[in-house]
Amino acid sequence: DAKTTQPNSMESNEEEPVHLPCNHSTISGTDYIHWYRQLPSQGPEYVIHGLTSNVNNRMASLAIAEDRKSSTLILHRATLRDAAVYYCILRDVVQGAQKLVFGQGTRLTINP
């Protein structure tokens, strides 16, 4: 599986936008970019995924670089409930990869 690199931790303030970066320089053409987050004492939770185009949903936006070697998860207006570990994961759907391979993720702290 292609690797991703994320900062260990980030900090932001409540009601401000948060940009969580992810580098994936060895991404293949058929790797989808997935983001999950894990709140304290809970299982991971799906946030968003994309292939080439930017994606928006009710939780967040995913901005994918033109060369696909990096992406950014954008939380438009952080709340205290967004404090979690955020995982950026690549999955080669075409090759039939069924599992998600989690890294260490980015621990996001939100200040009131």
Added chain:
Amino acid sequence: DTGVSQDPRHKITKRGQNVTFRCDPISEHNRLYWYRQTLGQGPEFLTYFQNEAQLEKSRLLSDRFSAERPKGSFSTLEIQRTEQGDSAMYLCASRPGTANTGELFFGEGSRLTVL
């Protein structure tokens, strides 16, 4: 609650004992996954089922570990002769067979402490 259900949520056992965890996936999800997560680490893949067939196993799944999904619905993960290194959160996830890019739905996990 129609989410992924895991039982028990917490288990404390003595070294050498056997433990079993149960996972009830979301109804009609034919793909089921087990992960293990130790403190401060991301979840690590253990095994994957499509219906009742166990299609992939990680080398982390030593011979003391066995997982089953006998009727393609709920699954069990058994750990025999537990060791202190088995202390972790055991997470179950499921997803439907369609929409291969689809999300995994995780349960809240079963936390194992081996004394």
